[in-house]
Amino acid sequence: MPVYSSVISLIPPYSFERLLRRLQTHPDPQLLVDAHKRVLRRVLRVGTRPVLVSLQFAGTTEEPFLRLHTPSSLSAGEQQQLEQTVRHMFCADLDLVPIYEHMRHQPPLAILTERFRGLHPFLDSDLFQSMVKTIIGQQINLAFAANLTKRLLELSGDAVEDDEGRVFLAFPTEEAVARLEPEDLRPLQFSQRKAEYIIDYARAIVDGKVDLGRLWQMEDEEIIACLTSLRGIGRWTVECLMMFGMGRPNLLPAADIGLRNGLQLVYGLTEKPDEKDIRRIGEAWAPWRSICSLYIWEAVGAVKRKETWE
DNA sequence: GGCCAGGCTAGCA
DNA sequence: TGCTAGCATGGC
Numbered sequence: 001m002p003v004y005s006s007v008i009s010l011i012p013p014y015s016f017e018r019l020l021r022r023l024q025t026h027p028d029p030q031l032l033v034d035a036h037k038r039v040l041r042r043v044l045r046v047g048t049r050p051v052l053v054s055l056q057f058a059g060t061t062e063e064p065f066l067r068l069h070t071p072s073s074l075s076a077g078e079q080q081q082l083e084q085t086v087r088h089m090f091c092a093d094l095d096l097v098p099i100y101e102h103m104r105h106q107p108p109l110a111i112l113t114e115r116f117r118g119l120h121p122f123l124d125s126d127l128f129q130s131m132v133k134t135i136i137g138q139q140i141n142l143a144f145a146a147n148l149t150k151r152l153l154e155l156s157g158d159a160v161e162d163d164e165g166r167v168f169l170a171f172p173t174e175e176a177v178a179r180l181e182p183e184d185l186r187p188l189q190f191s192q193r194k195a196e197y198i199i200d201y202a203r204a205i206v207d208g209k210v211d212l213g214r215l216w217q218m219e220d221e222e223i224i225a226c227l228t229s230l231r232g233i234g235r236w237t238v239e240c241l242m243m244f245g246m247g248r249p250n251l252l253p254a255a256d257i258g259l260r261n262g263l264q265l266v267y268g269l270t271e272k273p274d275e276k277d278i279r280r281i282g283e284a285w286a287p288w289r290s291i292c293s294l295y296i297w298e299a300v301g302a303v304k305r306k307e308t309w310e
Numbered sequence: 311g312g313c314c315a316g317g318c319t320a321g322c323a
Numbered sequence: 324t325g326c327t328a329g330c331a332t333g334g335c
Contacts, residue, residue, distance in 0.1 A: 026316095134316090141315040144333045191331045193318080234318050258316040297316070 003073045007065055008055075008086055011095045014064035015118025016057035022119065025301040026142055029150035030171065043160050043170040044085055044125055046078045050158045050170035055086065061118045066090065071163065091120045091247055099288045103295070106284055108267045112295040115302075115309055121294055123247050127212040128205065129171040130245025131227075134237050135197050136190075151188040152198075156180065177202035197232025204230060220248065243290045252289040254278040262296035265303065 020035055032041040038057040043050045051074070056067040068086055087093065096118070103109040124130035132152070137145040156172035177199060185195035204210040210230070215223050224238045239253040253259060254275045263281060264272050273281070285292035302309040 137316060139315065139317040139330090140332070141334060144315080147333080189332065193330065197318085232318065236317060240316075253316075256316045257314085261316095300316090 003071055004079060005067065005069045006079070006083060007058075008068055008083065008090070008092055010064040010066060010090065010092050012062045012064055013096060013118035014120060015061045016064075017061075018116055018119040019122060021305065021307075022122070022298060022301060025304050027146040029146055029153060030169070032166075032168070041162075041168070043158075043168045044082065045170060045173075046074065046082050046085075048173065049078075050160050051078075051082065052160050052162055052168055053082070053086070055090075066092075085125055088247065089123045089125055091123060094120060094247075094249075096120065096291070099291050102285075102288055103292060109285075109292060109295065111310060112266070112299060116295055116298050119295070119298060121244065121247060121290065124245045125171075127215065127241065127245045128174050128202075131201060131233075131237070131241050132171075132177065132198055134240040134244070135194065135201065135232060137240075138194070138237065148188065148190060148194075152177075152185070155184065155188065174202050174205045178206040193232065200232065201230060215246070220251065243293070248290060250287045250289045252279065252282040252285070252293055254282065256293075258297050258300055259293055262300045265309075266296055266299050 016038055020033065023031065023033060028042075030042045033039075034041070040055045040057075042053060044053050045051070051070055051072045054069040056069070057064070058067050059065045066086070068083065070082070074082065100113040100117075103113050124133065133145075133149055136148050136152070140148075152172060153169040156176040157169035158172075160168045160170060162168065180195075180199050180202075182190075182192055182195035182199060185198070186192065190198075201210075205212060210227070215226075218226070220242060223242060224235055227233050227238045227241070228235060236253050236255045239251045242248040243251045243253070259278060260272050260274070263269065263278060267273075267281065282289050282292070299309040
């Protein structure tokens with residue numbers, strides 16, 4: 001029986017089915033999905049404490065809400081923190097209606113608002129893991145990236161068991177990753193450079209050279225300038241961090257190969273657009289370029305899943 | 311077996 | 324400032 005449960009309100013339209021579809025092409029090794037029960041389970045950190053959480057989609061796309069359960073007993077402060085994390089991950093306060101209105105004025109995007117109606121961004125629970133996952137995802141396909149993330153979890157994550165003895169792994173802490181050496185990650189099929197980038201990043205945080213908490217107060221370009229000074233972290237990586245870690249609304253990772261493919265697909269271009277082309281086209285998407293990018297990516301995802309996107 | 315993956319660095323002109 | 328080889332491995 002859950003020791004703590006609560007209800008998380010969501011702004012309609014919010015489609016669980018669309019999230020499930022997205023998870024097919026964007027596997028998340030931390031999530032256990034029970035589509036039938038409409039439940040997602042994973043470990044979230046409350047402070048540094050790993051807590052197993054069950055999130056059930058209740059209601060409908062037009063009247064959505066989440067039921068949050070956890071078998072852990074939590075203090076009032078921990079309850080508040082956990083709910084805040086869940087609201088952040090699910091973008092509980094993001095209203096898609098005005099964004100769809102904006103997209104409907106741009107013909108190639110208009111069709112996506114119907115096709116993927118109710119798809120919200122699904123964010124990372126904290127900035128450390130968001131950055132690590134993004135570095136892992138540089139230049140490799142999503143399936144392989146998910147494998148590498150899973151292996152990192154198995155190497156350094158904290159195990160939490162549910163009442164049926166199933167093991168869930170919490171994302172490794174900064175300290176745990178900082179203690180690793182590249183040689184520890186090489187057998188997991190991390191490239192030497194990728195291993196160095198991730199460990200260096202974790203050490204920069206542990207050493208206090210990077211203060212992730214301070215990023216929330218900074219402008220987008222300021223964050224890019226700050227983090228790209230670290231080796232292995234380029235503009236694309238920080239843009240992804242701001243989109244999928246911070247949930248900022250107006251990012252356009254113009255160098256992204258998936259976005260380039262998606263724009264060619266959705267806009268019916270004869271040639272693959274380059275970074276400049278994408279920035280030019282994406283100007284009209286402001287101030288919602290992150291959501292427009294997400295929907296463009298999802299058109300590519302639909303093709304990969306052999307769905308139609310039109 | 312070749313090309314593509316939700317890139318980045320270092321070296322060079 | 325802008326261009327490019329090299330990295331490194333899975334998936335199709």
